[in-house]
Amino acid sequence: MNFNGYIRPQGKFGIRNHVLILPASVCASTVAANIARNVPGCVALNNVFGCCQVGADATQSVRTLVNTAANPNVGAVLVVGLGCEGLEPLPMADAIAKFGKPVQVLVIQKEGGSVTAEARGIAIARELADTISRQGREPIDIAELILGLECGGSDTTSGLAANPALGVTSDLLIALGGAAMLSETTELIGAEHVLTRRAVNDAVKEKLLKIVHDCEERAKSMGVDLRGSQPTPGNIAGGLSSIEEKSLGCIHKAGTTPLMGVLEYAEMLTGKGMYMMDTPGQDVVSMTGMAAGGAQVTVFTTGLGTPAGHPIMPVIKATGNHGTFTRMSDNIDIDLGGIIDGTLTIEDAGQILFDEMLAVANGKLTKAEELGHTEFSIYRIGPTF
Amino acid sequence: MAQAVIIDRLDNVATATAELQRGDVVELPGYSITIAENISFGHKFALCAIPVRGQVVKYGESIGRATADIAPGAHVHVHNVESLRGRGDLA
Numbered sequence: 001m002n003f004n005g006y007i008r009p010q011g012k013f014g015i016r017n018h019v020l021i022l023p024a025s026v027c028a029s030t031v032a033a034n035i036a037r038n039v040p041g042c043v044a045l046n047n048v049f050g051c052c053q054v055g056a057d058a059t060q061s062v063r064t065l066v067n068t069a070a071n072p073n074v075g076a077v078l079v080v081g082l083g084c085e086g087l088e089p090l091p092m093a094d095a096i097a098k099f100g101k102p103v104q105v106l107v108i109q110k111e112g113g114s115v116t117a118e119a120r121g122i123a124i125a126r127e128l129a130d131t132i133s134r135q136g137r138e139p140i141d142i143a144e145l146i147l148g149l150e151c152g153g154s155d156t157t158s159g160l161a162a163n164p165a166l167g168v169t170s171d172l173l174i175a176l177g178g179a180a181m182l183s184e185t186t187e188l189i190g191a192e193h194v195l196t197r198r199a200v201n202d203a204v205k206e207k208l209l210k211i212v213h214d215c216e217e218r219a220k221s222m223g224v225d226l227r228g229s230q231p232t233p234g235n236i237a238g239g240l241s242s243i244e245e246k247s248l249g250c251i252h253k254a255g256t257t258p259l260m261g262v263l264e265y266a267e268m269l270t271g272k273g274m275y276m277m278d279t280p281g282q283d284v285v286s287m288t289g290m291a292a293g294g295a296q297v298t299v300f301t302t303g304l305g306t307p308a309g310h311p312i313m314p315v316i317k318a319t320g321n322h323g324t325f326t327r328m329s330d331n332i333d334i335d336l337g338g339i340i341d342g343t344l345t346i347e348d349a350g351q352i353l354f355d356e357m358l359a360v361a362n363g364k365l366t367k368a369e370e371l372g373h374t375e376f377s378i379y380r381i382g383p384t385f
Numbered sequence: 386m387a388q389a390v391i392i393d394r395l396d397n398v399a400t401a402t403a404e405l406q407r408g409d410v411v412e413l414p415g416y417s418i419t420i421a422e423n424i425s426f427g428h429k430f431a432l433c434a435i436p437v438r439g440q441v442v443k444y445g446e447s448i449g450r451a452t453a454d455i456a457p458g459a460h461v462h463v464h465n466v467e468s469l470r471g472r473g474d475l476a
Contacts, residue, residue, distance in 0.1 A: 156400050156427035159444070160390060189470045194446065219471040226471025239400070239427035241441075241461065242468035245448035303427075321427075340402050342387055 001176055003145065003361035004137035005296075006075065009100030013144040014072035015296045015361045017135060018043050018312050019128045021078050021121070022069055024092055025050025025085035031106075031114055032080040035121035041129035042078075045311040045376040049384070051085040057382030062087055062095075064266040064378045067292035069096040069103075073312045075132035076102040078125050080117070083109030102128055137363065143177030145361060146269055148290035148298030148313065149253040150183065152283035154231075155238025155303025159249015161320025161339035161349070162301035168350020169299060169357065170255035170274065179272045181263070181290050182254040185215045186230055186281035190244025191251045195276075200258045207262040211278040230281060234304050253301065265379050266292035284308050284377040287315065297360055299353055307331045308375045309368030314360050317367065318353055333367050389413060391432070393445030398429040398461050400443075405430070421458035429461040441466050 006014040021044040023032040029047050036044035045068065049061055065087070069077045077096050081089025093105040104124045111117035149166060151158050170180040188195060192212040199205035219226040231240045240246050260273040266289045269275055277293055279286040283306065287298055291313040299316045300308070305328035309315045319325050322337025334356055338344025360366055388411045389399040399413055405424040410417060416432050424430050429443070435455040440447045449466040459465075 156429075160392070160400060160402075190448070190468075191446070216471050220473035223473045225474040226468070230471065236463055239425065239429065239462070241429065241463050241466045242449040243470055244446070244468060245443055248444040248446050248448065323426075 001142040002139040003142055003358055004363070005140045005361060006072065006135055007138055007140070008072040012072035013140045013296075014075070015363075016073035016312060016314065017041070017075045017132055018073060019076045019078065019125055019132060020045065020069055020074045020312060021080060021125060022065060023047045023050070024065070024079060024081035024087050024089040027051065027082035027085060028080040028108060031108055031117050031121065034118050035078070035080070035125050038122045039125040039129055041133060042125050043311045043374060045374065047376070047378070049378055049380065050087040052385045053086055053382065054385060055382060057380055058086060060265060060381055061378050062092065064288060064292045066092060066095045067266050067268055067294070068288070068312065070099040070268065071291055071294060071296070071312055073296055074101065075135065076128040077104070078121060078128060079103065079105045080121060081105070081107050083107040102131060104128065141177070142173070142358070143272070145173060145178045145297065146293070146295045147173055147178065147180040147357065148183070148287060148295035149180055150283060150287055150290070150298050150300040150315070151250055151253060151302065152300060152308065153302040153304035153306040154235050154240060154246060154249065155321060156240060156249070157320035157340055158301055158303040159245070159252060161346070162303070162318050162336050163249055163252035164346045165320070165336055165339065165349035165353055166253045166299050166301055166318070167255035168347055169353040170253065171257055172350065172354045173357075174255070174257045174273055177272060179269060179275065180254070181269060181275050181277050181293060181295055182251070183277045183279040183286045183290055184250065184281045185211050185278050186243070187247045187250040188212045189216055189226075189247055190242070191247035194248065195251050195254070195259060198257070198259045200260050204259055204261055208259065208276060211262060238303050263293060265289045269294045280379055282377070284375045285379045287313070288376050288378060297357055299357060302332065305331060307368065307371065307373050309366070309371075309373030311374040311376055314366045315368045316353070316356055316360055330371070331367055389430070392443060395442055395445040397432050397435055397442045399432055400429050401426055418458045421456060422460050424460055431455045431457050431459050431461050433457055435461070
């Protein structure tokens with residue numbers, strides 16, 4: 001089975017053809033947004049960090065930004081820096097250039113300020129957009145797709161309907177040779193023993209248990225009850241009583257295939273099959289990590305409804321709560337409420353999600369794309385100094 | 386349309402898939418439960434008596450511990466179930 005996508009260097013395949021305007025730091029984000037706004041085909045991400053970060057935290061932020069630019073949905077990149085930030089724009093551009101796609105750099109302090117930098121940036125962005133617009137879609141084996149699995153604004157229908165349906169979708173894609181990425185380590189707490197039964201070997205099992213243990217210990221080390229944040233007030237209103245219940249519903253997204261490996265946050269996926277990425281349970285932070293990991297598309301199940309998208313990765317929303325679909329049809333692509341009222345099987349719902357994923361891979365816009373939702377948030381693991 | 390669903394045969398709670406009223410009788414595989422209080426869509430009720438400190442089981446797995454005796458048909462939620470994970474407040 002094929003989809004029509006974009007062939008990138010180094011054996012990567014995209015489903016979108018964006019010029020990414022990438023601010024190295026918060027100080028460059030407004031200029032980056034103004035450039036993107038003026039050139040069709042360009043999208044900026046909103047980086048609110050990028051300076052006065054140290055150690056593993058700085059490394060993780062750089063990895064997230066560079067690997068987002070490396071995602072095959074990006075055809076070309078313009079890195080915009082202020083010029084004095086800690087996450088330096090020139091090395092960042094060099095790191096991105098190693099992936100073989102066109103990269104340019106713009107430094108605001110060298111250009112003499114926002115107005116001249118934006119004018120110069122628009123000129124560069126226009127050239128990049130012109131260059132990559134000449135590339136057409138070509139048939140690509142569906143085995144090249146990496147599907148991100150996300151759930152957010154969960155209620156009890158998430159675990160009963162939409163997540164099991166997405167599990168079927170994951171299984172279908174993996175049976176065809178593709179890959180999928182589970183995330184949100186917080187939402188494995190209380191369900192890790194179920195997932196570890198599927199680990200392909202002991203090393204994967206131990207790594208999975210370690211990330212869950214570390215996540216739980218971080219909450220405990222703050223001397224607080226995780227229930228202050230997880231489940232969220234909305235989850236509780238929707239009927240979820242504990243993190244264990246939320247987690248046991250959450251992992252249904254991952255279907256039934258063996259767990260092949262555990263990735264660090266924003267680490268690039270190179271294998272096939274089901275992987276777990278170590279991300280927080282916060283949806284936007286999680287999707288930011290998975291897109292950096294190489295996911296070209298995410299299916300996002302929701303019970304209560306949520307608008308979140310991503311700058312370069314299409315996000316398909318599905319709900320098992322028909323009332324939510326009706327209330328938030330602006331934001332939600334697929335209604336799987338039939339599972340709850342008995343008119344739709346989980347298997348058929350999984351096929352519906354698969355078909356939608358394929359349509360989006362072929363170019364169909366998601367509602368999040370149509371509405372310009374480009375949420376982006378890096379997982380910080382250290383303080384700002 | 387089903388009024389509620391049991392996910393695993395080990396479960397001692399069911400999830401309402403409709404708005405249930407006190408006094409409704411819900412027929413489920415192996416159970417006939419009289420609903421003890423109004424249960425909102427998506428919320429849970431007990432299938433059997435769950436003693437205080439007993440495990441609350443859904444998906445065939447523990448989702449927490451009862452903080453009070455829970456009668457069959459009663460609402461099971463944060464007022465009578467506590468998570469056992471991520472509890473820095475208990476350390």
